[in-house]
Structure formats: C-alpha cells, structure tokens
Amino acid sequence: MRFFKTLLILVFLIPLQSAYSFTVGDIPIQDEGRIKPLDTYARNYLLAFYGKRSIPELDLSATDWLLDLILDPAKGKNQKIFNIRNPEVVSSIFLDWSTDHKYSFNQVLPGLKKQTSLLKLIDDKPANTRTVFEKQLLELSLNIMRFEEISYLKSLKLIPSEISENHEEWISPFEFILNGIKPNEYQSKILNALQQYLASRMENDFIIMKSSLVDYEVALKSIPKNLFDIDNLKKERWLNQTNLFYISLAFYILSFMILGFNWMTRITFTRRISYALLLIGFFAHSYGIILRMIIMNRPPVSTLYESVLFVSFIVLLFAIILEYFRKDGLGIFIGAIGGSVFHFIGFGYAADGDTLNMLVAVLNSNFWLATHVTTITMGYGASLVAGFIGHLFLVESLRKSNDKAYLKSIFNSMFGVTLVALFFTLFGTILGGIWADQSWGRFWGWDPKENGALLIVLWQLMIIHMRLSGLAKPVDFALGMALNNIIVALAWFGVNLLQVGLHSYGFDDGVAKNLFIFIGFELIFSLGMYYLSKNNLKNELST
Amino acid sequence: MLKFLYNFISSPKIFVYTVLWLMILVFFGTLAQKDIGLYASQMKYFSSYIFLFYDYIPLPGGRVTLLLMTLNLSSSLFRKTLWKIKKIGVIILHIGGLLLLLGGGVTAIFSSEGNMVIEEGGKVDYTDDYHRMELCFVNLSLQDSLEYTVFDEELLVEGNTISYDKLGLEIDIISRIKNTRIQNRITEVDSVYKGFLKQFVLLPKEPEKENTQNRPSLIFRIRGSKNNADGIYGLFLGQKDLDIFNFKNEKFFSEFRKERTYLPFSIELLDFKKVLYPGTQVAKSFSSEINLIENEIPRRVLIQMNEPLRHMGYTFFQASFIEELKSESTVLAVVKNYGRLFPYISSIIMSIGLLVHLIINLPKMIKKNNSIKA
Secondary structure (H helix, E strand, C coil): CHHHHHHHHHHHCCCCCCCCCCCHHHCEEEECCEEEEHHHHHHHHHHHHHCCCEEHHHCEEHHHHHHHHHHCHHHHCCCEEEECCCHHHHHHCCCCCCCCCEEEHHHHHHHHHHCHHHHHHHHHCCHHHCCHHHHHHHHHHHHHHHHHHHHCCCCCECECCCCCCCCCCCECHHHHHHCCCCCCHHHHHHHHHHHHHHHHHHCCCHHHHHHHHHHHHHHHHCCCCCCCCHHHHHHHHHHHHHCHHHHHHHHHHHHHHHHHHHHHHCCHHHHHHHHHHHHHHHHHHHHHHHHHHHHHCCCCCCCHHHHHHHHHHHHHHHHHHHHHHHCCCHHHHHHHHHHHHHHHHHHHHHCCCCCCCCCCHHHCCHHHHHHHHHHHHHHHHHHHHHHHHHHHHHHHHHHCCCCHHHHHHHHHHHHHHHHHHHHHHHHHHHHHHHHHHHHCCCCCCCCHHHHHHHHHHHHHHHHHHHHHCCCCCHHHHHHHHHHHHHHHHHHHHHHHHHCCCCCCCCCCHHHHHHHHHHHHHHHHHHHHHHHHHHHHHHHHHHC | CHHHHHHHHCCHHHHHHHHHHHHHHHHHHHHHHHHHCHHHHHHHHHCCCEEEECCCEEEECHHHHHHHHHHHHHHHCCCHHHCCHHHHHHHHHHHHHHHHHHHHHHHHHHCEEEEEEEECCCEEEEEEEEEEEEEEEEECCCCCCCEEEEECHHHCCCCCEEEEHHHCEEEEEEEEECCEEEEECCCCCCCCECHHHHCEEEEECCCCCCHHHCCCEEEEEEECCCCCCCEEEEEECCCCCCCEEEECCEEEEEEEEEEEEEEEEEEEEEEEEEEECCCCCCEEEEEEEEEEEECCEEEEEEEECCECEEECCEEEEEEEEEECCCCEEEEEEEEECCCCHHHHHHHHHHHHHHHHHHHHHHHHHHCCCCCCCC
16 A cells, blocks of 8 residues: 555656746647647647658657758658548549658649649538548648648747737738738747747757747747746647657556456466556546646546546546455456557547647536536446446356355446446436526437437436346346446447537547447347356256 | 225336336437437427327327326335335435426426527517417508517418408418528519519428528418409518508508517617637637616626526527628527426435435445445
C-alpha cells in the first residue's frame, strides 16, 4: 500500500507546465474559432496533408515543417507532402501512381488546374450525394489552397486585432502588408519579435532565436486585454508532445501481459506488479483528461472523442475499485482489456484532426455538460463494466461450474455494478430531460439519442426486475448484462447513423461497419456461451 | 377474484413484459424516424393509445403501455412484503418512479406548445401552432378595428362545406394540399378563378419528412355572394400579397395560416444577435433582446440559448432565427406545461432512494467472499 501512496504523490508532483520556457510551438494562433499553440496548428495541418503529425522520414516536427515552409516556400512546394491514397484521384490529376502515395505541391497543382470545371461541379452538389472519389478530390483541392495560404503567412492569424474582444478575428502578418494596416504598440512588438525569430532561424543563430522568443512572450504579455492564457498554450503543447494516452495504453498492455504471466505461474507478487502498472497507466490517463479540462476550461466530455476517453476512464476506475476489494485479478483483467480497446477506438477518432474543438451554441453550457453529459457517460462506462463481468461469468460458469462460491462472488459484483450503472444511466437520462426542458421547453422529445439512453435504462430495469422476481437465474442475468453492451454501443454510436434529431453528430461508414461487427460478435459470443453453460448445467443434473 | 386481479396487476412479471414492449416500441419508433420523420413517428408509436401495425393489426401504443406500467407500479407499492426497513431505499425509489410516470401523463395531456416569429422592431401577442392550420377572413372596412372570422383545422377537410353565417356565404373546401409547388399558368383561365389563382396553379408535391418543412395550401370556392366574389380561391402558408375581395361594399381578405393562440401579453423584438466563433461559420451563441409588454408596461428581457424567459406559466425559448436581406427575425418556442416540475422532484426522490439502497447493500455485494444474496 505504501508503494501506491508514494506513486500517488509522485504523480501530483508533475509540474503543471507553467515553469517551462516559451518555445516557438507555444506561439498563439487563432484557428477554427479558438486560440491554440502553433504546435497544434502545425500538427493538424500536417495531419490533413501528410496523414501524420510529424515527418519521421526527415526527422521533422510539425512546427519545424511549418516554419521551413514559410522561410523557403520554393523548397517546401517541392517537398512530397500530400498523401493521396486513392489511385483514382491520382490519375484524375494526371499523375502516375507511386507506392509511397506522396506528391508535392508543384506536382499536384497543374493537374488540379485542369480539373477546375469538375471541381466546380462537385462543389455544387449537396455534400451527402458526393462519392468517395469526389469528396477526396475536393478535399485535396482545399488542402492545396490551405497549403499555399500557409506558405505566404496568409492564414496564420497570429496577431490579435486592435478592438480585441473574444469573438473578434485575429490578423495575419500577410494582411498587415496587403491592407496596409498600421500596427499598434503591442502588435508591432509581436511582429518585430516574429520577424527577428524567423530571420535568426534562417541563419541558424540559436542565441538570437532564443532571445527573440523571450521578446515574443513579453510582447504577448503586454496585450492589455486578457484574450488567452500563455500557460494553457504551454500545457497544450506539452500534452501534444508527451502523448499521455499512448503512455497509458502502453501501461495497460504491459499490465495485461504481467497478469497473463501471473495466471500461468500463480506467483502472487506478479499480480501486484500488474495492478501497479494498471494504476500508473490510469494516472497518465486521468492526467491527460484533467489537462484537457484545464486547457479548454470545460467539463471532461463534450465530443464523441472525449466520451471515449472518459468512458474508458470510468471503466478503469471501476476495475481498480473491484480489484481493490477482490484481489483476484478480475479487476485488472477488465481494466487492462477495456482501457486498451477504448484507447484504440479513441485514436481512430483523434485521427480526424484537432480534438479540442469549439462547441455549437446549444452545447456551450458548462453546467449541463458537467451534470448530464458526465453522468450519462459514467453510466455507459459502468454498464460496460457490468457487461464485461457478464461475459466473464458466462465463461467461468462453463469452466468452473462446480465452484459455486466463486461464481456467486462474481455474480454479486456484477449485480452491484449493474445497480451503480442504473443509477448513472437513469439520472443521466433524467438530467438530459431536464436540460432539454431548460433549453427547448420539453422534457422528452423521443429524439434518437434520448431513446437510445432510455433503451439502456429500460433494459437494465427489466433485467434487474427479472432477477429479483425470480424470472431469471444468475446465468440469465449475466446474459442480459452481456447483451446490454449492444444497447450501449447502439445508443452511444448507433444513433448517429440515423442522421435525424438534435444529437446527430459525426457520421461515417467505418463506424457503421465496426458497430455491426461488434454486435455480431457479442450476439454469437454471449448466446453461444449461454447455450453451452445451460447445456452443461443440464448434463450435470442428469448425471 | 379481486385478490387474484390485484396479484396479477401488481406482479413484477407485468412490469417485465411492459418494459419489454416499451423497448420494442422505442426501438422501432426510433428507426421509423428515418423514414417518416420525428413527429409522425412520435404520433404513431409513442403518443398513441393503439396503433396499427401494417395498417391492419392493432397493437398497444406508448400511452397504453405507460398507463399499464403506472398501474403496475402503483399497485405493487401496496405489497406487504415490500414494507420492510431494509427496503426503504427501494420504496423511495419506486415512489419517485411513479411520480415521473404521473408527470409524463400530466404533460402528455395538458401541455401545449407552439412558436412565435418576431421581426426586429415587430410586436407579437400570439403563438403559432406547429401543425394545426386555420382559415381566417378579415374585414377591412370597419371604422377603427379589424374583424377576424376564423375557421378551425377540423373544418378544413376536403369535400367539407362551411357556412359563413354572418355574411350568408358557403365555402366549399375543394382541396387541401400538404406540400405545395406553385407554378405559373401558361394559358388564360376561366373567370371562376379569382385573384392569385388567375396567374398561378397550386400543385401537390412530395411532402417532407418533417411536417414543419412543408408548405401547405388550401383551395376553396365561395358561393352565395350574389356578385362577382363567387369563385375559386387559393391560399398558401406564408403568402405575402393576399387577395382582397368586395362583398356588400365591404373589403375582405382571407389568410391560410398556422392556428393562433393569443396571449395576455405581447413581446417586442428589440434586437436579435448571433455570435460566431471567429473565422468560422459555427455559432457560439444566439440571443434575443425583447420587451415583454403587459398592460402597456414594457420590461426588457434577454432570452438566449439555455436561458429561457418564464412568464405566467409560459416559457419562451430561443429556438431558431430567420435571416433575410433587410431584417432578422427570431423564432421563439413557446411552451405551457403543467407537468414540468415532476421530473425535477421525482429525480431527487429517486436518487435519494437509490443512494440509500446502494449505501445499505453495495459493500456487501462487491466483496469477494460473502454469501448474502443481492
């Protein structure tokens, strides 16, 4: 136990990144409605063009790539930066298919120019009728345009405008020149520092580069209005670079491997190591979520990506509590598997670009995000844990059908977690109704997302009442909770596929396919196991 | 017999079956929204007592199911086996659940909703129904007032004849179109067509899934005026230039509009504001600055997303807006709901109940070695 306490203290000793010195990646830039560090900006655009957040082949970080492009556009335009994976798109812009799928700006541009009329046609079509090829070609042409705008500093909104209020648009250095805007005091300070930094970077003069960054930070602090927090920019850049969620994933996988070793060897000490690794992973995971909350100044869940992060956080939390009480590896098993799977799902969503997006007006309410969204997401997490124990119960009732005390203890844990899950799904759903009553004037509107949440609640109510009234035996209850996973998945991801209602956000075909695979797997696995263990029971009785 | 009936209706099995049926309704009702739209699906599956499956097989709808569930829940509360100190949490929880169901009933039966469209600088003292329509005749020739005669939704059925007694007119409803396409006439027409219909035809087109996106229209014939006001007229929702006709030396015009409910006060829109995130088309917030005018005394109020105005049992929400070249209009959703406090109270009661139950029982449940049955 002492070991864990030391660990806990160590984790909270991680400085909150304000002590770090100001780097070029911390420079604030306004993009997609928010002020973000240049590092995030560069990563997102590199991801959009190149498919990765850095260029490992050239050992170039995103920020370095961006600055190199600005300093030497001619060279940058010959860099093979555009990742085109569709051969149809490649041939439509008169290029030869190459195995590394990479093309430079100068290669792509002439072909696109010849296809202007086609692009116009695609652009006029409604977005949902475009084919994959059309979407990708249009995306490529947009990327080429963005690339060019970056190369001459046009889209780099680096300088706060004069009448700076929070919803005012910032100005790029290019616009100062083009429109002949006369910079005010702090604007010229920022522009000078930027110019000095770029000039010294061109000559590789590290001392002046450093001093001009100091000037840059001073200039930013001289802005009279409080538009952004430099410490938050530093935190975000730190979060980008450390990849906390990769670290937590690594620990979860490691923990699972040690647990496997423990099962094989039955050395008690290894279970503790495995538990410790899970805890370390969990701390990295939690710390990442906390940092995101501080950076955006909002509760943990506001997008689908964040719901994945948070559900896995809840799953881990339950797993750790279970393990603390049971000490038999069950909690570690659930935590390590659940944590790893959700991390992979999360990386899938993060691949779309910036994960710290601004929210549309109706969602922009911290109070309701904190209450309704957090509660319902906790409900998803707890339901999944109960479902997971359900699977385990089905397997164990087949494997160890004689060990009644063991099975009963698993069942009791499952029942307890189910009650907790019901608590969160039920109140999350009611709180959602109350939010709807506050902002739209109706408590319940039979909207798909509401119905999805209701289905989870009803299913759990039914299973619990079936058990309490004796209609269901423990193994039936386990089957019920295992199948509950399907309903959670449908409510969580499935309703978006319907594309109706107020909660419909983020649709793509990949989600639909994965969802159907998941449902198919769950049905076959749960029903199969259920059938086998029932059969087993029958045989036992007859012999 | 009575005891048997009581045991039957309060049995947990009834609950299990009603929940199962409700789940089936919710599942198919949600899927149906993709095809027939949210409102139609809600009417068919959830707000109905009985609905017809494939047009022939009658099945219990959402209301019957929830009614049965309410009966089951309230009668099960009288079971003797329930009233034990150990089950205090369970009892509280179920009372909360019952309140939630009752609140749902009150809302379903007594609440009303509509919306209010106000142009900047304009003043409105009525709400428009979302779905019901009305036909209105306005007498323009009175000295210092306008006289309105209104015919309700129920009368506006194809083939129906309405008598406008005051003027001694008969109105035949020729056709009621759900969603309308307006087309220019190519050829000269019979003089039986009046006003707007002289140059245009109203034709039906495929209705949208959401009823609110449709443009309904009405074609009717006026008889008995004994002058040239007799003829066929056409009106559509949102028509700007309304036809004026003469009758007994008085001027009238008619309007086909959403059913209005007048309020005991009026609302004037001072300013509508939409704030976007800089450099994007994503809205950060919407708000309407209004004057709430009651007995000619104005009071300034700001209505914005998640911050509605509540007044005299009515609640006004920022729902949408209309942007035109010259001006902006705000769209406020207006709701009167007597059941709105139920969910608040019941959720508090239920969470207390469940918490009490969990605190009593949970530690026993998750520990590995014990034999207490959950």
